[in-house]
Amino acid sequence: MAVWDKNSLWGLLFLLAGAVGQTVIYPFTSTCAVRGSTVTLPCTFTPLKSFKVNQTEVPLKIVRVLWCQNHRYCYTNTPSVYDSNSANINPRYQYLGDMKTNCTLQIRDVQQGDNATFRFRMEADHREGHFTNKTGVTVRVDDGSKMRIISSSDDETLSRGETVTLLCASGCTFHQLEVTWFKDNHALSDTGPSLHLSPLTAEDSGSYTCALKANMETVSEPYSLQVEAGNLDELTVIRLVLFSAHTLLIVTVASIIIKRTCCLQHRSRSAAES
The missing domain is CATH 2.60.40.10 (Immunoglobulins)
Structure with missing residues (x-):
């Protein structure tokens, strides 16, 4: 049976803590997208907050995030579809995340070349904080699907x-x-x-x-x-009846006024002639 000294035990605990505390989670590991559409790859990550050096807690800070295509580890020198340290990024790939917990990637105008596995990598200001989830998200591009x-x-x-x-x-x-x-x-x-x-x-x-x-x-x-056409509802019928009655009333009143006006004009002419 192996005998563990104090430093070895602390080292083992550190590795276990790192494995538990440092994660990248993809809600789904595969999806399908029609060529020309937009697909979003949801992603959340939990960085390692610190690590120990000679019993001293050293804080860590995420300084770089990457998304790469068809690479198991997504190292720094791996061609990336997104790199927070690079300004030369294809505008079709939009990083919707941040440097803290959200690592969501959006692919616009999906092309056949996006038929691949995408992986996220975080890098801290010390290599102890670097981490890649090797599972990734596999995108299958459907090139000829009809809507x-x-x-x-x-x-x-x-x-x-x-x-x-x-x-x-x-x-x-x-x-x-x-x-x-x-x-x-x-x-x-x-x-x-x-x-x-x-x-x-x-x-x-x-x-x-x-x-x-x-x-x-x-x-x-x-x-x-x-x-x-369908059947008229009760309210519509009532409105039509009221509208018809109102129209009939206006026509009737107008007819009476016109008739009286004509009679008065006729009497006036007769009186003037006599």
């Missing part, structure tokens, strides 16, 4: 006054999506993944399609929406 339209209603034929939401979706899971919506082949102003139509009118009837804004090859199959 599809999902309706909040099971019926393609709806009544006037109802509400429906159309969702532009894909077989892939991604976090942010800018799409172009079309109605009867004419582009609409909406760019979000959902199109909310309320209250429905006859003008909403038509053929709807959607596609990723950055990749029009992903245009969906058409979705046909028909809006019928």
